Amino acid sequence: MRERDYIRYLRGFQNKPKEVLVGIGDDAAVIKLPRKDLYVLTTDMLLEGTHFCLKGGRDTLQRAPTSKCTIADVGRKAMACNISDVAAMGCRATLALVAISFPVFTKMGLARRLFQSMRQTALEYGVSIIGGDTISGKGPLCICITLLGRAEGLRPVTRSGARPGDAILVTGSLGGSILGSHLSFQPRMREALYLNKNYNLHSMIDISDGLSLDLGHILEESNVGALLLEGDIPVSRDARRLSRKTGLSPLHHALTDGEDYELLFTLDPREAERFLKKNPLRVPVTLIGYIRREKGLFLQSADGKLSKIRPQGYEHR
Amino acid sequence: MRERDYIRYLRGFQNKPKEVLVGIGDDAAVIKLPRKDLYVLTTDMLLEGTHFCLKGGRDTLQRAPTSKCTIADVGRKAMACNISDVAAMGCRATLALVAISFPVFTKMGLARRLFQSMRQTALEYGVSIIGGDTISGKGPLCICITLLGRAEGLRPVTRSGARPGDAILVTGSLGGSILGSHLSFQPRMREALYLNKNYNLHSMIDISDGLSLDLGHILEESNVGALLLEGDIPVSRDARRLSRKTGLSPLHHALTDGEDYELLFTLDPREAERFLKKNPLRVPVTLIGYIRREKGLFLQSADGKLSKIRPQGYEHR
Numbered sequence: 001m002r003e004r005d006y007i008r009y010l011r012g013f014q015n016k017p018k019e020v021l022v023g024i025g026d027d028a029a030v031i032k033l034p035r036k037d038l039y040v041l042t043t044d045m046l047l048e049g050t051h052f053c054l055k056g057g058r059d060t061l062q063r064a065p066t067s068k069c070t071i072a073d074v075g076r077k078a079m080a081c082n083i084s085d086v087a088a089m090g091c092r093a094t095l096a097l098v099a100i101s102f103p104v105f106t107k108m109g110l111a112r113r114l115f116q117s118m119r120q121t122a123l124e125y126g127v128s129i130i131g132g133d134t135i136s137g138k139g140p141l142c143i144c145i146t147l148l149g150r151a152e153g154l155r156p157v158t159r160s161g162a163r164p165g166d167a168i169l170v171t172g173s174l175g176g177s178i179l180g181s182h183l184s185f186q187p188r189m190r191e192a193l194y195l196n197k198n199y200n201l202h203s204m205i206d207i208s209d210g211l212s213l214d215l216g217h218i219l220e221e222s223n224v225g226a227l228l229l230e231g232d233i234p235v236s237r238d239a240r241r242l243s244r245k246t247g248l249s250p251l252h253h254a255l256t257d258g259e260d261y262e263l264l265f266t267l268d269p270r271e272a273e274r275f276l277k278k279n280p281l282r283v284p285v286t287l288i289g290y291i292r293r294e295k296g297l298f299l300q301s302a303d304g305k306l307s308k309i310r311p312q313g314y315e316h317r
Numbered sequence: 318m319r320e321r322d323y324i325r326y327l328r329g330f331q332n333k334p335k336e337v338l339v340g341i342g343d344d345a346a347v348i349k350l351p352r353k354d355l356y357v358l359t360t361d362m363l364l365e366g367t368h369f370c371l372k373g374g375r376d377t378l379q380r381a382p383t384s385k386c387t388i389a390d391v392g393r394k395a396m397a398c399n400i401s402d403v404a405a406m407g408c409r410a411t412l413a414l415v416a417i418s419f420p421v422f423t424k425m426g427l428a429r430r431l432f433q434s435m436r437q438t439a440l441e442y443g444v445s446i447i448g449g450d451t452i453s454g455k456g457p458l459c460i461c462i463t464l465l466g467r468a469e470g471l472r473p474v475t476r477s478g479a480r481p482g483d484a485i486l487v488t489g490s491l492g493g494s495i496l497g498s499h500l501s502f503q504p505r506m507r508e509a510l511y512l513n514k515n516y517n518l519h520s521m522i523d524i525s526d527g528l529s530l531d532l533g534h535i536l537e538e539s540n541v542g543a544l545l546l547e548g549d550i551p552v553s554r555d556a557r558r559l560s561r562k563t564g565l566s567p568l569h570h571a572l573t574d575g576e577d578y579e580l581l582f583t584l585d586p587r588e589a590e591r592f593l594k595k596n597p598l599r600v601p602v603t604l605i606g607y608i609r610r611e612k613g614l615f616l617q618s619a620d621g622k623l624s625k626i627r628p629q630g631y632e633h634r
Contacts (some may be wrong), residue, residue, distance in 0.1 A: 021355065022475055023537065025521060027405035028359035028466065033350055039336065042345035043414040043450050043463055050418075050454030088344035093423070097360040099461045132362050133461075137367030144416045144461035146360055149345065156347045158339055160373075192472045205344060221342065 001108035003134045009112060013119055020095065020130050029131040031095065031148075038151035042085040046078045048140035061312045063255045071110050075117025081208070084187040084261045086149035088206035090196030092187060093149045096122055098132035101142040118145075125189055141177050154196045154237035157265070162203040166291035167272035171283045172262040174211055175239025175253035182259035191281050192263055199275055201216075201303035204265035210258035212309050216297060218266065225296045228289035228309070236260075255309065266291055318425035319353050322452045326429060327446075330436055335449050337412065344351035346448040348412065348465075354531030355468035359402040363395045365457035390500045395460045398525070398538035400442050401504040401578045403466035407474035407513030410466045410506060413439055415449035418459040437460075441508055471513045474582070479520040479539035483608035484589035488600045489579040492527055492556025492570035499576035508598050509580055516592055521582035527575035529626050533614060535583065542613045545626070553577075572626065583608055 007024070016023045022030035033039065048054060055068045069077075079096070086093040098118060102111060122129055127147070142255050188206070195201055203222055207214045211233070219226055230251065237251035246253070267275075272287055280287050289300075297309045324341070333340045339347035350356065365371060386394075396413070403410040415435060419428060439446055444464070447529045488505050505523070512518055520539055524531045528550070536543055547568065556570035565571070584592075589604055596602050606617075614626045 018603075022473065026475050026477070027402045028357035028408075028473075029462075030406065030468075030475070031356050031358060033354075036353075037350075039348050041347035041348060041414055041448060041463075041465065042413070042460070043416045045416040045418055045450045045452050045459075045461060047418050047452055047454040047456060047459075049456070051347060052454060085344045089347065091345075095358070096370065097358055097463060099360045099362040101364050102363055131360065133362045133365055135362050135367060137364040137457070139364060139366070139456040139459060142362075142418055142456060142459050144360070144362060146414060146463040147357075148358065149343075149618060156339065156345075158343050158347070160343070172606055204330075207411060243532075 001106060001111055003136065004180070006108065006111055006134055009044050010115060015128050016130065020128065024132070029047040029097070036154060040086055040151070040156055040158055042082060042148065043144060043146040043279065044082045045142065045144045046074070047083070047142050050197050052077065063242055069183055071113045072117040074143070075114045076139070076199050076202040077183055078120045078145055079118045079121040080185060080187050081292045082145045082147045083189055083208045087187050087189040087192040088148050088204055088263065089149065089151040090192050090201060091151050091205060092193055093127045093147050096129045097146040098129055098308045099144040100132070100134050102134070102136040103137050103138060103141060108134065110193060125187065125276065131193050133235040149295050154198045157196055157201045157204040158221070159203055159205050160221035162224050162266045162291045164224055164291055164293040165269065166202050167265035167269040167287050168215070168226060168228070168264070168266050168289040168291060169272060169285055170234065170262055171285050172260065173234040173236035174207065174260045174262060175236050175257045176242040177238065177252060177253070177257055179238040179242055181238060185261040187261060188263045188283065191283060194196060194222045194281060195265065197287045199271050200267045200269055204263060207260040207264050208258055210256040211264065212260070212297060214264055218264070219297060225292045225294045226289055227292055227298045227300055229314060230299050230301045232286060232288050234286045281284045318423060318428055323425065323428055323451055327432060332445050333447065333603035334445050336363050337445065340447045342451070345629065348413070354470060355473055355542055357403055357406045357408045357466040357473055358400060358463065359470070360461060360463040361399045361402060362459065363398070364392070364459050364462045369394065386500055389432045389434040391458070391460070393430045393526045394500055395462055396438040397502060397578070399462045399464045401509045401523045402443065403464050404504050404506040404509040405521055405580065406466065407467040407471060407509050407518060407521060408468050409510055410442055410464050412465040413444050413446045414463040415446055416461040417451050418447070418456060419453040419455050420458060420537045421452070421455060435508050442504065449489055453602065472511055474518045475538070476520055476522050476535045479535050479541050479583045479608045481541055481608055481610040482586065483519050483583035484586040484604050485543060485545070485581070485583050485606040485608060486589060486602055486604050487551065487579055487581050488526070488602050489577065490551040490553035491524065491577045491579060492553050492567060492574045493559040494555065494574055494576040496555040496559055498555060502578040503599065504578060505580045508600060511598060512582065513631045519583045521580060524577040524579050524581050525575055527573040528581065529572045529614060530575070531581055532622055535581070536614060542611045544609055544615045545616055547616050549603060549605050551601065551603045570575070578591045609610040
């Protein structure tokens with residue numbers, strides 16, 4: 001396919017919200033940000049063989065963590081990952097730039113399906129694709145999406161605000177995403193906005209690397225430690241199914257699998273109680289532990305025994 | 318190298334301007350854009366083998382257009398291309414997100430040199446790197462930079478505003494960039510800002526695809542045609558040098574080579590005259606032709622003969 005033809009095709013599908021004065025087709029997009037607000041900017045790169053493997057594609061890498069998927073899955077995931085990053089800040093994703101490096105000899109049909117999938121996912125979340133770059137070369141498919149989000153008068157929620165005593169909460173259930181949810185997950189943007197609007201969140205992150213590792217990021221940035229309650233961690237059905245194949249415990253999968261794209265956040269325990277009493281969100285939210293002054297991440301079993309978890313996985317002392 | 322170590326390294330070099338509340342290390346960067354201004358967003362992807370070939374690198378592609386270069390050249394070029402895109406809008410580049418896909422087994426030393434070169438180039442133009450993404454996989458080096466720029470109360474200059482009668486001007490001299498200037502070029506950001514501030518520019522683009530093709534973009538977007546004065550096109554010394562090797566005319570190289578990253582712009586001929594009388598810029602600026610109502614791109618030779626130029630190259634009828 002010719003890149004120029006592809007760009008012409010993309011322009012035909014452009015939806016330009018009123019704050020976008022110039023969209024696809026110039027040296028840069030021009031946007032008007034009239035309100036005195038805070039904005040967030042994030043970029044995420046997805047590479048074939050590392051983050052996804054296409055059905056009928058070339059040989060997969062040893063480290064490829066995912067099952068094989070369609071080009072529509074890839075488009076969806078690329079956009080959804082980025083939206084999840086904006087959600088993790090408690091903000092609303094609004095505008096996207098999409099850069100794609102296609103392998104040489106990519107067919108127009110595949111390129112169109114990729115774009116339509118990204119566009120559809122963007123639309124579902126109110127995001128407009130307003131620009132990007134399309135290149136091709138001797139390499140696997142590589143997608144880099146940049147998202148602009150706005151705080152809507154709220155305070156963006158960082159990783160660095162967790163305080164000793166905070167309750168640690170998580171949306172949904174965790175583990176086993178490789179069985180499918182790493183492609184079909186719903187970025188928790190509406191949930192994050194609701195939470196940020198109605199509660200004083202101290203810290204938040206989306207779970208992409210796995211509960212223990214992503215909580216580790218919060219602990220490191222906030223200079224605190226945490227205690228997780230083993231029995232309260234919401235282990236997904238897929239974590240249990242996967243456990244039967246791997247021989248590892250469902251809990252292990254819930255703690256370390258990654259790509260759940262659930263929200264992990266901390267707030268004052270009274271605030272947490274107030275929220276959990278009514279949780280009006282469509283997704284379950286679980287209190288899974290507490291932030292502590294003492295550094296390190298600990299797991300408390302039902303019988304009260306403490307074990308230290310390493311960031312990447314976990315091990316009993 | 319481990320990506321996490323690399324990101325830690327990057328954070329150590331972060332320069333966070335006061336409008337950046339959260340920089341590298343969270344789910345997204347948080348920025349405050351207090352002034353009611355217009356902003357531009359652009360993203361550009363550079364791929365090893367397509368846009369550059371590293372010295373000592375793997376076999377090069379047939380279509381690889383560039384001579385071999387160092388990793389520092391690559392970092393510089395990646396940042397400079399993007400700055401040039403913002404310049405082409407007549408705006409000031411301010412904040413950058415840098416996503417990099419490294420080939421597996423990339424050494425930390427190389428990754429650091431790449432970043433330092435991008436950072437140095439960014440600093441020269443007052444741009445701060447405030448976030449990004451680092452991944453690795455089975456592919457060539459791929460760099461995707463996103464830039465945010467601001468209009469500083471000016472009107473961003475698009476490709477679509479050229480009017481019949483406009484004078485067409487270009488900065489610097491053109492052609493033969495493959496001999497070196499495709500790596501060492503200076504994005505014309507200060508020049509673009511000066512021009513946008515002091516003159517009513519109707520359209521502007523930076524020359525990345527070549528004079529004839531990029532002027533073609535302006536003509537297409539503005540729905541007009543143009544006449545170029547053959548004798549007035551500033552042919553670079555490198556275009557002449559290259560001409561001796563290729564057997565093609567220096568003019569052909571100036572019209573079609575690309576990667577000059579000079580500004581091509583149009584404005585009222587009286588405005589052009591006013592500017593050319595004093596040109597206070599450090600770079601020469603030349604009037605090379607006029608916008609016409611009649612579609613198509615024509616070249617007028619010294620003896621007054623007209624020939625039609627095709628967008629990709631040029632040919633006499």
